[in-house]
Amino acid sequence: MRxxxxxxxxxxxxxxxxxxxxxLSEKGYAVITARNGEEALKKLAEENYDAVFTDIxxxxxxxIQVAERVKARRPWIPVVxxxxxxxxxxxxxxxxxxxxxxxxxxxxxxMIEGSTQKALLEKDLAGAxxxxxxxxxxxxxxxxxxxxxWKSVALVFAAPFVGLAYVVALxxxxxxxxxxxxxxxxxPEKVARFLKNIALFFAAPFVALAYTIAFxxxxxxxxxxxxxxxxxxxxxxx
Amino acid sequence: MQKIYVHPLPVRIWHWTNAxxxxxxxxxxxxxxxxxxxxLMSFKAAVNLHNWVGFVLIGNFFVWLLFYxxxxxxxxxxxxxxxxxxxxGSLRQLQYYGYGIFKxxxxxxxxxxxxxxxxxxxxxxxxxxxxxxxxQFFTGILLWDLKHFSGAVEFFGGxxxxxxxxxxxxxxxxxxxxGHAYLGSLGHxxxxxxxxxxxxxxxxxxxxxxxxxxxxxx
Ligand code: HEM
Numbered sequence: 001m002r003x004x005x006x007x008x009x010x011x012x013x014x015x016x017x018x019x020x021x022x023x024l025s026e027k028g029y030a031v032i033t034a035r036n037g038e039e040a041l042k043k044l045a046e047e048n049y050d051a052v053f054t055d056i057x058x059x060x061x062x063x064i065q066v067a068e069r070v071k072a073r074r075p076w077i078p079v080v081x082x083x084x085x086x087x088x089x090x091x092x093x094x095x096x097x098x099x100x101x102x103x104x105x106x107x108x109x110x111m112i113e114g115s116t117q118k119a120l121l122e123k124d125l126a127g128a129x130x131x132x133x134x135x136x137x138x139x140x141x142x143x144x145x146x147x148x149x150w151k152s153v154a155l156v157f158a159a160p161f162v163g164l165a166y167v168v169a170l171x172x173x174x175x176x177x178x179x180x181x182x183x184x185x186x187x188p189e190k191v192a193r194f195l196k197n198i199a200l201f202f203a204a205p206f207v208a209l210a211y212t213i214a215f216x217x218x219x220x221x222x223x224x225x226x227x228x229x230x231x232x233x234x235x236x237x238x
Numbered sequence: 239m240q241k242i243y244v245h246p247l248p249v250r251i252w253h254w255t256n257a258x259x260x261x262x263x264x265x266x267x268x269x270x271x272x273x274x275x276x277x278l279m280s281f282k283a284a285v286n287l288h289n290w291v292g293f294v295l296i297g298n299f300f301v302w303l304l305f306y307x308x309x310x311x312x313x314x315x316x317x318x319x320x321x322x323x324x325x326x327g328s329l330r331q332l333q334y335y336g337y338g339i340f341k342x343x344x345x346x347x348x349x350x351x352x353x354x355x356x357x358x359x360x361x362x363x364x365x366x367x368x369x370x371x372x373x374q375f376f377t378g379i380l381l382w383d384l385k386h387f388s389g390a391v392e393f394f395g396g397x398x399x400x401x402x403x404x405x406x407x408x409x410x411x412x413x414x415x416x417g418h419a420y421l422g423s424l425g426h427x428x429x430x431x432x433x434x435x436x437x438x439x440x441x442x443x444x445x446x447x448x449x450x451x452x453x454x455x456x
Contacts, residue, residue, distance in 0.1 A: 106351065110353075200316045204315055205369045212361055218321075219329055222326075
């Protein structure tokens with residue numbers, strides 16, 4: 001059983017809904033779209049949703065009115081405003097309506113996924129009634145392929161080593177996590193984000209160097225893998 | 239076509255100052271190192287110019303560095319932490335440059351404000367800007383006043399070592415400029431990326447024009 005999280009995207013421009021659908025559907029979300037505020041509220045009345053993303057400028061009801069109404073009826077549903085440009089006035093109104101955040105266009109897949117996760121996390125932390133709908137049990141791929149059988153045998157033999165590695169790593173990871181939590185409690189979020197950005201920036205060339213050195217090997221490996229797969233496929237079909 | 243703002247002003251100022259400076263350094267560097275090869279000016283003038291331009295570019299580097307450090311655009315220089323994503327993207331990009339482009343395939347990378355570099359550009363610029371350029375400046379400063387920095391020079395293995403590093407990097411940068419300018423000419427028109435480095439705006443095709451879903455959304 002898998003709980004499918006449902007996201008409602010309200011925008012008169014269908015491209016936005018499609019973008020959300022493309023990014024989120026492969027991550028296991030169901031994306032439902034509404035073309036205007038009225039349609040959105042109707043859908044919300046009929047079914048439960050886990051988060052709402054709404055454009056501001058729409059014919060009829062604007063996005064902030066949508067947010068206000070959603071918040072009034074189901075305060076636990078996170079509402080995120082999607083906008084090309086934020087005016088201070090709009091932001092203040094939206095803030096007052098209790099929206100969870102803003103998403104500024106142009107949207108990237110990372111932004112969509114990130115803000116969805118954030119919105120849902122907020123909802124989970126708020127201890128909202130579980131609205132995730134259960135989908136029918138996903139049919140398991142029945143024809144267990146040979147590859148996955150091999151994989152599971154390999155995993156069994158690898159298990160003790162992985163276990164050992166975890167045990168050895170535990171004290172370090174544990175201390176690291178403690179330090180992390182301590183730092184998080186002490187350092188304001190803005191400062192923390194700034195420091196993290198800079199740390200990643202200076203780590204970048206080293207990661208890049210490792211990638212560059214590894215690339216010929218990985219590249220050849222990937223080519224060999226694709227070649228082998230093609231050959232096996234051909235042998236099969238003959 | 240849709241325009242997105244990808245190169246903020248400080249980056250553009252830095253870039254073109256840097257590019258012209260590098261050309262000047264290469265020319266004067268050639269004359270200093272391989273005295274007989276070219277002689278556009280006196281040896282002494284070449285040395286002076288090389289030093290001056292070098293210091294200007296070191297200052298200029300901080301325009302670039304400080305801009306990124308205090309901008310949220312710093313994200314364009316962040317590493318891709320999923321190796322799978324990185325390698326797959328790199329291979330795809332390599333396939334495009336080596337083959338697809340000649341058949342008229344679309345570029346697999348879609349530019350957006352926080353994702354302006356493809357995986358190959360990304361690692362190249364990270365290594366160039368944060369390792370090689372600083373190392374070139376550092377060795378350059380040591381060589382500029384060997385007496386004053388004799389302690390540091392000895393620490394790194396002597397003048398030969400420092401000088402070899404400086405010259406090897408020089409050779410790298412010469413090759414880099416050619417490769418970089420060639421790749422820079424592969425936009426939707428040959429001058430598109432150069433123009434973008436002047437205006438700040440990169441033109442990208444919208445989803446409809448591509449006839450397929452793009453990575454850069456709406
Ligand atoms: C004749 C010389 C040069 C030309 C024609 C040239 C051209 C370009 C163009 C068209 C771009 C924009 C496309 C892109 O983002 O990749 C660019 C970006 C860039 N170039 Fe150059 N370039 C030159 C020299 C250099 C040199 C000498 C360096 C460094 C040592 C350099 C480093 C970079 C970097 C780091 C970027 C990305 C900038 C950023 O957005 O942070 N370029 N160059």
